[in-house]
Amino acid sequence: MNSADAATPAVRAVNVAEMLSQSARRLPGSTAVVHGSTRWSWRELDERASRVSAALRRADVRRGDCVLLHGRNHPDYIAALYGIWRAGAAVAPTNFRLTPDDVAVIAGVCRPIAAIATAGSDEHVEAVRAVTGLKAGVWWTESDDEHGSVSELPSAGPGEDMNERVEVGDHAWYFFTSGTSGTPKAAILTHDQLGFVTTNHAADLMPGLGQQDVSLAVAPLSHGAGVHLLPQIARGAPTVLPVSPGLRGEEVWELVERECVTNMFTVPTILKTLAEHPAVYEHDHSTLKHVIYAGAPMLNTDRDHALETLGPVLVQYYGLGEVTGNITVLPPTEHGRAQPDDVEVGTCGRPRTGMQIAILDPDGREIGSGEVGEICVAGPAVCAGYLNNAEATAAAFDGGWFHTGDLGTVDDNGYLYITGRASDMYISGGSNVHPRDIEEKLISHPAVAEVAVLGMPHPKWGEIGVAVWVPAAGARATDAELLEWLTPRLARYKMPKQFIAWAGLTKSGYGKVVKRTIRDELLASGWSAPED
Template sequence: MTTPRVRAVNVAEMLSQTARRLPDATAVVYGGTRWTWRELDEGAGRVCAALRRAGARTGDCVLLHGHNHPEYIQALYGAWRAGAAVAPTNVRLTPADVTVIADVCRPVAMIASSGTEAHVDAVRATTGLPAGTLWIGDHQGPDAVAALPAAADGEAATARVEAGAHAWYFFTSGTSGSPKAAILTHDQLGFVTTNHAADLMPGLSEADVSLAVAPLSHGAGVHLLPQVARGAATVIPTSPGLRPEEVWELVERERVTNMFTVPTILKTLAEHPAAGTVDHSSLRHVVYAGAPMLNADRDTALDALGPVLVQYYGLGEVTGNITVLPPQDHRRPQPDGVDVGTCGRPRTGMQIAVVDSDGTELGPGGIGEICVAGPAVCAGYLGNEAATAAAFDGGWFHTGDLGMIDGHGYLYITGRASDMYISGGSNIHPRDIEEKLVAHPAVAEAAVLGMPHPRWGEIGVAIWVPRPGADADEAELLSWLEPRLARYKLPKQLIRWSELPKSGYGKVVKRTIREELTSSGWTAPA
């Protein structure tokens, strides 16, 4: 029996449908300019036509390297309309970083913001870029897409794609290791778009307004998909970096109803004085993801913003679709003996399990690796069969995170398997220590990691950042921790730093902390 070729819906079709339904409604706000859905759609058509004229074909890869900008959105949907798989890269990456990514996905063309010539040259040296480079505007740049020739008949037609067709190469290595390209398909992203709208922002419609405060190359780009599908306008700050006062001004002026953040950004926004002075009553859903949020930071944000926080847990490989914690569950009581808050219940249409080292599913309260199954899981890693086989061992997708499920189906993340260290034969999960350390009134941030020790194998070293105007010494912090932790979990060193190193997406990078400690001449205490 011949397997039929099943057609999928090209992700770009969602923009076309919204442009037909709401042609003159506001699609994007950027500074003093308001772009309509018709203008956004026409620009995507120009990008599609330009790529096709340059020789890009359905199934090719296009690397997208640019700042958050309306033309970035046109480039993203234009590449999809041409049938290409898009590989977005964080604009904060170095040319060498982007070259490593390009060597994995082998793009035929590159779309880049002006001012990133070094990145384009590096990629061209790696892949040749046979279909060339398309330039789009940066924070101060011109309307480059509008200057492209208009599409001739058929040049901007949405490419037919089939089930399983690659749409997005979502590069992920967590906070360590070499980058891997998770394959996100058109049909998978269609499910994710619907699921985000249903689970994270119930009732999302053209009456909503979204604020993009994180790079569109990552989770914020996925968050953009339901906004486009439902016709909700997107507001893009014009500053090249995060300026909390600008964010709060835009929330008040544009009556923003939802935004996507990561815990570090949410913490910064909630603690900024403007959060207590501007009118942010329009907010209904402040979505955060990307890393666990410490209880103390979560409570600060709840006190500042009210019951609008929505947490989701996921990985790039599962496009965020593992669990959701809606506003009403944010102060859900923790089970006895659990010191971390829940990250919520399984997303609609998804299933999770906690398994031991043998792959056996554990019952409520058992701590093991978190695994997931469902339509949001990626199709594997591009050109990396070994990594794909390891990730799907036993049929589940293995997240590499450790956690437990309570009797009501709520998931609790206890840490990364790679973060766990063994000291004197005892397994120690840093998050428990970090939660208690950051609860001290002088501590703004903390990261705990295992460092080698000749007697104990590994010991806990806590790196902490003081709150503005506050201070503490090691003895005070240890006195704070002693009644709150089992003795074997107490860090052997507490080292004050002015800041913690973070990735381009706001995650604390423990690999970099370890490297900085080693390069500075750190030695294990006796």
């Protein structure tokens, strides 16, 4: 029989949770997670993940279902993450800083049938329940007087600790991003894709990663730091979680010294804050080998100060959630690489192993080195498209390449330089901020007739939001009043740092607000960034 006539067989993939199972078998008594006085071994972490998996299975959560995970960095969070995968479900992590309304919108896209949330997040859970019903139930991390922790769930019974069979293409992680409209989109990350990314992170970002290493998580595990967690679990390297709810330089550098930390994932604002904190000089950080930063451009002066303070340990990578952060790498040995004379920014590195970059012109044709076009990428790290959004998927993969929406150029040696973004989205403190969401909330204020929110350069945050607005006829509003209006409606990290009232917004001949022109006018008028 011709092979083309045969039915395509189901091809088995490796469940992401299998990496935890393997480390637990190989290193049962070794430390896996550190959080304050809590120290879980690999056996203990694996057993707690099985408790979560068993609870989900008993609630009839099945392979392919979605479970929303909303919480702070905590050992329970890691157990919940791997327990969800062990049960065969796809996880939808949400940033702990989001408002209940934000999380409800995300739930409307991925339709979770269950949720696991940090105790005290009742408003978020109820907002999700109002959208999807959460028929399989709700569980909690970090127990309090009202909620029990997932760590206190009954032990798994016979067979309940097994990793659910998954196949190539099965959904594992819904990584939420947004388009130019600000509407949330769920990039589909699959089990087989995450297997490739785990291997690639270990090889390209942290060569030699193993059980002798120690990782410190200083960013939310719901996003890039969660991807960084995967190779630590796979290689048996313990993860240290600070106990403070926010970033505290003193705590970070004390933990680096005490736990002999060798790697950590940061964003430029975190790296800048840590490198400039006085405690960096008070604690031994000589064990550090790889301090990884990604998520936004970093000013050369800040990068150079970090290099001077920490030594040759910086690793930069460029990537998007849709490509699991897996596009380029700039290792420590290449941080002094010279840039071309006609390029104002330094390189973000060379293509990651197994990945390919193309620079395309507006007609989709690949252009040569030194020319600026859209950065496009192909390879096993690219997502499987957007959940229930065929239109966005088709646009993103137009011509077969994944279109990043970023603009850049490559030199003759294949190193990439990012020169701008095709969309209005800006990056503040390592977080993607989409102006449309802010504009829609501001325009609902009775005193605001028109508004344009744009990202402007800032020495600390990389970029900040500046809201240029036009008062309605006969109306007035102070900055404090606008902030008060936005506070219950907007996550704190999305909040504009400045409000500037104008008589009118510059528009094109088609009546469209031209943000590029507004930005130029702000700079020409002598605009300067606020100190904080």
